[in-house]
Amino acid sequence: MDAHELITRNAAEVVTEAEIEALADDPDGKRAYVGYEPSGVLHIGHMLTANKLIDLQEAGFEVTVLLADVHAYLNDKGSFEEIRHTAERMRDQFIAYGLDESNTQFVLGSDFQLDDDYTLDLHALELETTLARAERAMAEITSSDSVKVSQAVYPLMQALDIPYLGVDLAVGGMEQRKVHMLARDVLPSIDREPPTSLHTPLIADLGTGRGKMSSSEGVTISMEDSRDDIESKVNDAYCPPTADPDPTEDGETRENPVLQVFEYHVFPRFDTVRVERPEEYGGDLTYESYDALEADLESGELHPADAKGALAEYLDRLIAPGREQLAE
Ligand code: IYR
Known part of the structure; x- marks a missing residue:
């Protein structure tokens, strides 16, 4: 796979295509x-975003993981001490998950976001931005109804992180796109370049195929899950025999989260995926691409129950090193 393919595979959007091509060159x-x-x-x-960082490392990029302690504090995630403690544990989990340690720089937000220069630049951005714009940028990041002043400062700090970290590319889920668009608009006012960004898709809730999978509601998979937890969550997952979104009575669509997890989590990390099946049901199947697995599910060659069995196995392999790390 060439650098451009590695950089853009499984991305929902890049801003802009021309800037990404220049980076890929x-x-x-x-x-x-x-x-x-x-x-x-x-x-x-x-x-999901860590997988993209692994792709980027493979393409030749160096990677920074910002453990955004000040942002978590501004978004009401606990006391500063608690957040700091969690940040230290997360660093080890990212390495266990597969980020190349020799090529990953971990930075705490508070290492630079409390400096004088940063603070003055932040105030300059505050002067350039309406409260309504900051609030819109946060709509998909925070779930609270009323935006506090801290949450209006948050996206401006996220914008400012890009020049302060000296990065060429900002990566995030689609819920971060409005912050990156705000960054493109406001950073030139303090003589900084508009940043290039790449956004990963949002995956539907594993249990229902509705909305997006999140840690706060519905069913998700975490490094704390045991093999049994993973098996039971995957067994209960919504998995119609198609990849097409299914419109519901209430106008919402239901995606196939089992296929999405194969596409965005399993195939990027494993060259081949083996589905074990008893001889009487046709024996084992081996897939070298997501598309081949999707086609077999749609044609009926691959039964959802067998697909789920394989999914649990590969998710467990991805999570096992982090789970062991947590147990230490
Ligand atoms: N807004 C992110 C956290 C975050 C991301 C970046 I990129 C920053 O520079 C700072 C914070 C979230 O929702 O988790």
């Missing part, structure tokens, strides 16, 4: 980053 020594609010343990949402 000469990726060596370029730096990409994702920021995470430290809270709880690593879950499947973190793992």
Whole structure:
């Protein structure tokens, strides 16, 4: 796979395509980053952007993981001490998950976000931004009804992180896109370049195929899950024999989260996927691409129950090193 394919595979959008092509032409020594609010343990949402960081490392990029302690504090995730403690544990979990340690720089937000220069630049961005714009940027990041002043400052800090970390590419889930668009608009006002960004898709809730999978509601998979937990969550997952979204009476669509997890979590990390089946049902199947597995599920060659058995097995392999790390 060439650098451009590695960089863009499974991305929902890049901003802009021309800027990404320029990075793909000469990726060596370029730096990409994702920021995470430290809270709880690593879950499947973190793992989606972590997979993209692993792709980028393979393409020649260097990677920064921002453990955004100040952002978590501003977003009401607990006391600063608790958040700091969680940040330290998360670092080890990212390495256990497969980020290349020799090529990953972990930075705490509070290491630079409380400096004088950063604070003055932040105030300059505050002068450039309406409260309504900041609130819109946060709509998919925070679930609270009324936006506090802290949450209006949050997206401006996220914008400012990009020049302060000296990165060439900002990566995040689709829920981060409005913050990155705000960054493109406001950073030139303080003589900084508009940043290039890449967004990963949102995956539907495993149990229902509705909405998006999140750590706060519905069914998710985390590094704390035992093999049994994973098996029972995957067994109960919504898995119609098709990849097409299914419109419901209430106008919402239901996706196939089992296929989405194969596409965005399993195939990027394993070259081949083996589905074990008793001889009487046709014996084992081996897939080298997501498309082949999807086609077999749609044609009926692969039964959803067998697909789920394989999914639990591969998710367990992805999570096992982190689970062991947590047990230490
Ligand atoms: N908004 C992210 C956390 C975050 C991301 C970046 I990229 C930053 O520079 C700072 C914070 C979240 O929702 O987890």
